Amino acid sequence: xxxxxxxxxxxxxxxxxxxxxxxxxxxxxxxxxxxxxxxxxxxxxxxxxxxxxxxxxxxxxxxxxxxxxxxxxxxxxxxxxxxxxxxxxxxxxxxxxxxxxxxxxxxxxxxxxxxxxxxxxxxxxxxxxxxxxxxxxxxxxxxxxxxxxxxxxxxxxxxxxxxxxxxxxxxxxxxxxxxxxxxxxxxxxxxxxxxxxxx
Amino acid sequence: xxxxxxxxxxxxxxxxxxxxxxxxxxxxxxxxxxxxxxxxxxxxxxxxxxxxxxxxxxxxxxxxxxxxxxxxxxxxxxxxxxxxxxxxxxxxxxxxxxxxxxxxxxxxxxx
Numbered sequence: 001x002x003x004x005x006x007x008x009x010x011x012x013x014x015x016x017x018x019x020x021x022x023x024x025x026x027x028x029x030x031x032x033x034x035x036x037x038x039x040x041x042x043x044x045x046x047x048x049x050x051x052x053x054x055x056x057x058x059x060x061x062x063x064x065x066x067x068x069x070x071x072x073x074x075x076x077x078x079x080x081x082x083x084x085x086x087x088x089x090x091x092x093x094x095x096x097x098x099x100x101x102x103x104x105x106x107x108x109x110x111x112x113x114x115x116x117x118x119x120x121x122x123x124x125x126x127x128x129x130x131x132x133x134x135x136x137x138x139x140x141x142x143x144x145x146x147x148x149x150x151x152x153x154x155x156x157x158x159x160x161x162x163x164x165x166x167x168x169x170x171x172x173x174x175x176x177x178x179x180x181x182x183x184x185x186x187x188x189x190x191x192x193x194x195x196x197x198x199x
Numbered sequence: 200x201x202x203x204x205x206x207x208x209x210x211x212x213x214x215x216x217x218x219x220x221x222x223x224x225x226x227x228x229x230x231x232x233x234x235x236x237x238x239x240x241x242x243x244x245x246x247x248x249x250x251x252x253x254x255x256x257x258x259x260x261x262x263x264x265x266x267x268x269x270x271x272x273x274x275x276x277x278x279x280x281x282x283x284x285x286x287x288x289x290x291x292x293x294x295x296x297x298x299x300x301x302x303x304x305x306x307x308x309x310x
Contacts, residue, residue, distance in 0.1 A: 020233065023233065024233075028226075028228065031225055031228060032224065032225030035223050035225070035226055036219065036223050041226065044226060045228065045229060045232060045235075048228075049232070057247075120222075124215065124219055124221075128215060128218075128219040143216070148216050148217075148220045149220075150220075175209070175212065179208050179209075
């Protein structure tokens, strides 16, 4: 744990500076987790603030020090889940508003501005984002926490309050869905490419 | 991206997710992060405070109304009043005078 329980107790008693200190210690990590969970850089701070806001108003319910971090992660997961649920439709419509030509032009313009590494990062980010957007928000969050954030099954057990075996099953199924979705996307892309080549 | 076997698929997915972790590093918070957070906390506190006040006022009004209703029900009044104190049986017997003992006796006499 990055903070001691005394500090949390002081924050529970309503000490603003103590709460500030907790936020300062955890905010970068929470911002990173949210950035990878929602893939929308412009909204990351907003969601992170929502997490700390929920923390502030529920801090008095915390009884033991060891549950603090899993609890903070649970708040993060819930805030990300709420965000994804709210914005999923909007994101879909935004993409469908652009014609294929516009997307190609936008990519080309953006591509010229970026160096090779940045382009590689963007490519990876877009690929994973596309793969994960093909599955449910719950699968996306679980996979991200386990495989991207590197949380252990024990940590996930505390966050989700589900036993390890159930988590393993959920993770296995989530991976299968992602693989199936990306397989289908690859087949579609292949078919489109073949059709274009024929024309 | 075509993956040939299940094991290769899993390995490719793992490496892609690891690359994703590196592609999106932890972002630096803006200078406005803490002031904005405290503004939101204070805003929420205000709304919670007003909601609490409304809830307390509502509970007080409901309690007063309950007391008034209870007082109206239990204060003894005359028979013509809206809230009569006579029992259910008394009310029935006064409403059906023809079923009284005298009427029954008359019928028996005729037999």
